[in-house]
Amino acid sequence: MKRRKFFARGLKGAIAASVLPLFGQSCATPNKQVLPSAAEETHTGTDPEQWQHMGAGKRAYESRHKTIQCEVAVIGGGAAGICAAVAAARNGAQVVLVQDRPVLGGNASSEIRVHLNGANHLKDGKPERETGIIEEILLHNRFHNQQESYPVWDHVLYDFVTREPNISLMLNTSAMKAEVSGGKIVAADCWQMTTETRFTIHAELFIDCSGDGLLGATAGALYRTGREASSEFNEKYAPAVADGWQMGSTVLLASKDMGKPMPFEAPSFTLKYEAEKSVKGRKLSPFTAGFWWVELGSENDIIGEFEDTKHKLMGYAYGVWDYLKNSGKHPETENFALDWVCSLPGKRESRRFIGDYILCEPDMLGARDFRDAVAYGGWSLDEHNPGGIENLSEPPSYFHERFDEVYQIPFRSLYSKNIPNLLFAGRNISQTHMALSSSRIMATCALEGQAVGTAAALCVKKDVLPRALGEEYIDELQEQLMRDDAYIPKRPARDAKDLARKASVIVASSTRSGDAALLTDGVSRDVGNEIHHWQSDGLPAELQLEWEAPVNLSSVQVKCDTNLKRLIMMRNDSANKGIYRNDVPSELMKSLDLEARVNGKWVSLGAIEKNRTRLIKFDFDEVRTTAVRLKLKETYGEKNAKLFEIRCYT
Template identity: 60%
Template sequence: MKRRDFFKKGTTAAVGVGVIPIIASSCISTKDMVDERANDQWYHLGSGKKGMPNRKQTVSYDVAVVGGGAAGICAAVASARNGSKTVLIQDRPVLGGNASSEMRVHLNGVNDINGKAERETGIIEELLIHNRFENEQESYPVFDHVMYDFVVREPNLTLMVNTQAVEAIMDGNKIKAAKCWQSTTETMYTIHAPIFIDCSGDGLLGASAGAEYRTGREGKAEFNESYAPDEPDGWQMGVTLIMEAKDMGRPMAYTPPSYAIKYTHEGAHPRRHFKWYKDGIWWIEIGSEGDIIADAEINRHKLMGYLHGVWDYIKNSGNFPDSENLALSWVGSLPARRESRRFMGDYIVSERDMTEHKHFHDAVAFGGWSLDEHNPGGIENIAEPPSYFHYHFKKIYEFPFRSLYSKNIENLMFAGRNVSQTHIALSSSRIMATCALMGQAVGTAATICNKNNVLPREVAKNYINALQEQLLRDDAFIPNRPANDANDLAKKASLIFASSTRSGDVKNLLNGMSRDIDGKINHWQSKGLDASVQLEWENPVEISVVELKCDTNVKRNIMMRKDSRNDELYGNHVPKEMLKSLSVQVRIQGQWKDLGRVETNRTRLIKFKFEPIKVTAVRLHLKETYGAKNIKLFEVRCYS
């Protein structure tokens, strides 16, 4: 059966229920929820008294972020660091979403552009490097705790786990508050905030607020998309269960459980291969033609059956003699979802925006993963390939801010797979590190909203330059958008020079581009270690902040992989190019003064802060890397 025939006719095997009204069936109401405790018969033996537990709390924040995956983590951290009292609400006991130990999906981004990465920087890179320091053993449960540490160490950020935002309380076209149920404490929280950010993927808060959204696939005609189906339909890419196996050093028998679904590979497409099956098989997935959220438990049960059916085939078919000593060491129970709601913003990103590399004046993020549309029939349509890699990008594309806020709910933004885009565009931008860039953008935008008493649409109209400049300062990268911060005193230096130069030009440190890209060199590199860079001003300037961006080799991926690859494209350790030790001096009335020193730097963006002081020069002493023979920088900034 041809792919389009399969989707046109549908299949009773792939869809257990008919198409049902999405909004009516997917948004629960708390009207029937028990949040009153008048009948609670609590007798406390310690006090000898009867009473009722307090199971209601009302709290207020500047920004409320819903969803603790990569997008939500970056949104919350960006918001908190830029001055907003922020809460991050996560419905699971762990952070990370699909990258957590519950699902164990690789935290991919722009992994491969012409044989090289074009890795994301900013908050998501900081998190991944933090994991390289704290989790050398590459354990997914430890990664959960690394992400937890990354969030709770922020002084302006409150984390609420095991908590789901179940309903928006509205004031006209604004979300006034969110009702949130914390299952572990049996507490209903009412969380007030002027700005809400939905990074939950499925977007229950946004849907309950009445934000416009769509599901399914656009037809070719609506956006002139060459890879879209001829006519629109309801299909959404599937959810996947992952497994892992361990070599036990002796033959291991396997008996499938009662719910296993028999699997044979007969008639399967050649791309449904079993390479690296010890680390999981991503095409054990099921999509939906109707309400993929309502189908979640049906699909979870079926996926568990298919997973064990596939493992039974591997172990007992005789086709995989190398599996004799293997046993399942971990089996997922929570499917990883690729697609459900897509909220509508002031702009809908489509296929051609990406493939034709449209330039957006309000670009705040970038992507470059292939247009990777998974067969929504999933494992129930094995004659087709598991994914259609429609288009492989040769350079990165831009993503606009206007697709990251709601067109009809005034104080709602979103980041991740639920943003304003078509199904085909989603097939690329759904990748977690790309979603993380969106998260940093909306978290930063939220603080601009609060500081200026404006809403997201006004940020898009009147504050987009401020948003872009802050993102660039915080080490995000925006294609075709050099930084040009008027407050950066380094740009006003009369002279900049270095102790040695192996490649690039020390003046590149002031050109606003924080990576080498599109064949252009934007770095300065020393000859050997123990180098220095110096800035001079003709007249004294008052500074209190010095910032620099060092090299972490963004052409090589650093996310954790189950196969722990270490080659030209993937690294399984701290980037050797990163600066390890450095110090800063300033010249005051002709005398040099030490102002700061770092011995074990752990970030690409390095900041020195001190009391304001008038200087005529700044000198950076760059001592040591984590293994590279030379030192490379991309930017130096100074602020009052």
């Protein structure tokens, strides 16, 4: 890889980029309401005549400063931050979610429009779609955004977060600096641009999901940038000598057919695309959804250079379009016009924090089994050429190797080695550059987010810090994640509180495949050729659990089928074939009832007519029963019902 500098560092660009870093988004939770304290308003104007308020009279200019107290503060509202905030909130913590943009979603938002990929790049071409909160979000979008509008997708995410009562969402708010005392972060100093208000957010735990990691960096958390030497972690695809290269940011564009010739005149900032110098890999077709390879990396201060990089990338994006329209070599673009061009480049790499463990390439390629595994990935080792479009002689990405199976991500890579109350999720976790080339994919980051959000809530409940949680309560963390429909490879659930595991009999009215007994085997999906489901032979169908002695129940949870071998993320091209679908999965259960046998009689515990989630929950007043019965009535299209798990709790 060529190592010549692609950027001239300038003070103006460095200041512009570093003052307002990119951060994530937010969410809310049930049970508790997060409220800011009374505003600490002080009047600092020197001229009492400065402000003439026509309704209330004259007073000095008002300095706005508010203090917020919460238990968990999440910085960054991308996929990782959203899932972290929701997980912490649903597990009982008071959460504030801070996002520096007007919308949630990060790289997946309407501002950038990157596909929310995950473990869908395995060698066999079959995805292992992520479940848990990120799948719930994608299903929410399929019900509320059938037209597949990116601006509406922003508001689907907004709805998903703001409906959580334990989350206070702060948009247009940048976390500028961490306040540290006794080696721990005690507060985050934030600035909300739209209200000209400074916020000081006090919390017990801080989760940095911002990507660039300014909060953690200003707290003094250890981090590294650039590429490790191959010898440090025995990484076969790393360079022989360590260097500062970081994968670049991308500007995407979209075009549409106008039905008539559409001439194009390039704007003044356009930079020529020299197609004749480009190696194969920079495909110009299809051109309607833009080109991921219009990107630039850096071997220096990639954050400080961001505004300069953005200016160049805008020029290169228009340069590629100018080539398509005006080179005479692509007449198929005659009737096409630009419909949208990204103004906020999507980032891939900058800071990587150092935790108690640094995830590396051999861990992934060897599918290492971690005792503290809490998430997984499966995208290929997809190391983009950091020179990007300014290094046309090399491929835009190397796609070093695809995986045979998904790999685990340990909890020790998700909290800081030296700042004891700092966790992180996303591209800034504790990992090497080569590991990042795979794990940076957004759905993988979302799984990390759910893991650290759940961990933070458990830390609050148990009054421990993340390291102690990982050492003393890792089983409890893993069990809670799986109860909330996260999947941990090679780690079956064994929740002692689950009364379904103690049922003497599990029977079904009809069976087409699998076995009803598999619904309590601890694995809530089929894995490779291993069957872990029960499928009915037609609908309606019934499933019944029996206990030899009466049990007290107040909750029954079911995990149904959503076809994890197909992908349901937003795409620019609305693909609905192969591994992609752009509608509600037909396998999803739509309507079902729950009954319990009490004193020899069947009584109703609940009915759901329009289910919209894979994890289906029935919560009810406690009953003492010897049996429960599920009545499965309808899916969203399939003739049979398929279930992967049933749990019962008191």
